[in-house]
Amino acid sequence: RADRVHWLAILRAPWCGLTLHDLYALAGHDNLQTIWSLMQDSEVVGRLSTDGQARLLHLREVLLEAYANQGRMNVSRWIRGVWLMLNGPDCLWEQADVVDVQAFFACLDNLDRSNQFSPERMQSEITKLFAAPDSHGEHLQMMTIHKSKGLEFDTVILLGLGASTGGNNSDQPLVLWEEVKTPHSHELLAAPYIPKGARDKESVSPYDYLASREKARDANESARVLYVAATRVERKLHLVGIANQTAKGEISPTKNTYLDLLWPTVAPIFEADLQLESGHQEQEDITSFTPQLVRLVQPAVPSILKTNKATALYSKPNTKPSYQSNLEADIGTLAHRYMEIIAQHALSHWTVAHIETLKPAMQHWLRQQGHTEQLANDAAATVQRILIQTLNSADGQWVLKTRADAGVELGITRCHHDVVKSYVIDRTFIEDGIRWIIDYKSVSLESNLADSELKIIAEQYHTQLEDYATLFADQATPIQKAILFLSLGKLVIL
Numbered sequence: 001r002a003d004r005v006h007w008l009a010i011l012r013a014p015w016c017g018l019t020l021h022d023l024y025a026l027a028g029h030d031n032l033q034t035i036w037s038l039m040q041d042s043e044v045v046g047r048l049s050t051d052g053q054a055r056l057l058h059l060r061e062v063l064l065e066a067y068a069n070q071g072r073m074n075v076s077r078w079i080r081g082v083w084l085m086l087n088g089p090d091c092l093w094e095q096a097d098v099v100d101v102q103a104f105f106a107c108l109d110n111l112d113r114s115n116q117f118s119p120e121r122m123q124s125e126i127t128k129l130f131a132a133p134d135s136h137g138e139h140l141q142m143m144t145i146h147k148s149k150g151l152e153f154d155t156v157i158l159l160g161l162g163a164s165t166g167g168n169n170s171d172q173p174l175v176l177w178e179e180v181k182t183p184h185s186h187e188l189l190a191a192p193y194i195p196k197g198a199r200d201k202e203s204v205s206p207y208d209y210l211a212s213r214e215k216a217r218d219a220n221e222s223a224r225v226l227y228v229a230a231t232r233v234e235r236k237l238h239l240v241g242i243a244n245q246t247a248k249g250e251i252s253p254t255k256n257t258y259l260d261l262l263w264p265t266v267a268p269i270f271e272a273d274l275q276l277e278s279g280h281q282e283q284e285d286i287t288s289f290t291p292q293l294v295r296l297v298q299p300a301v302p303s304i305l306k307t308n309k310a311t312a313l314y315s316k317p318n319t320k321p322s323y324q325s326n327l328e329a330d331i332g333t334l335a336h337r338y339m340e341i342i343a344q345h346a347l348s349h350w351t352v353a354h355i356e357t358l359k360p361a362m363q364h365w366l367r368q369q370g371h372t373e374q375l376a377n378d379a380a381a382t383v384q385r386i387l388i389q390t391l392n393s394a395d396g397q398w399v400l401k402t403r404a405d406a407g408v409e410l411g412i413t414r415c416h417h418d419v420v421k422s423y424v425i426d427r428t429f430i431e432d433g434i435r436w437i438i439d440y441k442s443v444s445l446e447s448n449l450a451d452s453e454l455k456i457i458a459e460q461y462h463t464q465l466e467d468y469a470t471l472f473a474d475q476a477t478p479i480q481k482a483i484l485f486l487s488l489g490k491l492v493i494l
Contacts (some may be wrong), residue, residue, distance in 0.1 A: 007035035015086040017295020022052030049147040076108035082288040156233035161241030176210035332442040343408040393489025458483040
């Protein structure tokens with residue numbers, strides 16, 4: 001959460017679209033606090049414009065709800081939900097954008113299914129993605145003027161009009177000839193090339209006469225080709241060419257070019273632009289550049305999601321959690337992730353030796369959550385101990401054994417009385433005609449607790465599991481609810 005550049009990018013993106021003035025008002029006066037912390041400060045938010053405050057508060061509300069659900073569903077689903085709540089689909093301007101977004105979420109889905117998700121792996125996989133080709137690419141066609149003959153286009157752009165068309169070629173052929181038709185016969189007029197030193201400067205040679213006729217034909221052909229190109233257009237014609245400027249400030253086109261043919265008409269435009277530039281001698285400074293802001297007119301949750309706004313599954317006090325509670329939550333999240341992986345594979349693969357090899361990966365993940373080296377090491381050891389205790393217990397092996405149609409970290413969303421609630425069930429399966437709904441708890445407990453004491457602790461989660469049970473109320477199957485205490489490897493039936 002401390003990456004200020006990425007946070008500013010989120011705030012500048014079309015779904016929020018803060019102006020540079022509002023971004024500076026938010027983050028320009030405090031370089032020590034994170035952007036997320038500044039977003040929670042009402043005094044700081046009050047510095048923004050009225051429009052900026054509305055946009056920021058909308059984004060903050062969506063992200064607060066997202067953080068409340070973090071770790072309760074797979075990453076792909078979590079990110080997709082945030083994107084939808086931010087009205088991300090309305091930020092897609094082209095059909096190709098939709099394809100690109102689908103490719104991005106497909107990449108996340110693949111990482112989730114293979115249990116290989118990490119920020120580093122996600123970045124690596126995303127760099128391998130390529131933008132989809134534009135399915136409407138035929139709307140833009142590049143071709144020569146000769147190939148365009150007989151076609152018509154809404155808009156035509158003629159490029160390189162100032163480039164030579166070949167008529168100014170200085171190479172002179174050794175012989176020029178031309179057929180001359182008379183009323184009674186065809187005659188051939190031919191003339192050899194005469195070097196400059198051997199020419200009669202006072203007279204025009206046959207070679208010069210034929211060369212002038214060839215030059216006139218080339219000019220006529222160039223004019224005809226330019227006419228063909230210009231008449232391909234139905235609405236808009238764009239002419240693009242570069243003229244030359246002399247030391248005296250005069251401008252003129254290169255001879256024997258399409259721009260040369262057009263010069264009598266377009267010369268006033270070039271001259272007007274030259275005068276405009278001369279009136280602004282100062283070079284533009286890069287610091288004066290303001291990037292174009294592309295954003296939604298009014299950011300809001302889509303109406304279909306606004307009507308059925310998701311509510312927090314459990315009410316939480318509006319207080320900042322302690323660092324210790326964050327560490328305990330991360331231990332629980334990590335333990336749940338490994339329980340999910342274990343349930344999806346044969347138990348025989350998960351030996352104590354294998355669990356011990358996972359400690360570096362656990363430590364790395366915990367450090368990514370912001371914990372110190374020592375705390376990450378201790379927490380990883382706790383997760384290892386929890387997993388080993390569960391795998392060595394009869395209850396743990398029974399819960400994790402492979403079953404057909406079993407669910408693990410099963411996400412279910414239900415709309416009831418216009419309220420959407422999302423649930424994630426740690427483990428559910430049918431055994432001997434009974435639907436089992438099991439929730440994992442990684443809380444640290446004394447090993448010598450009596451069964452009655454465990455029962456009392458488990459009853460604290462009775463309401464939570466009752467909510468889970470209602471999701472299967474339409475099935476004609478008895479339901480059994482239970483809590484699996486991972487630190488003890490004991491299953492307590494409610």
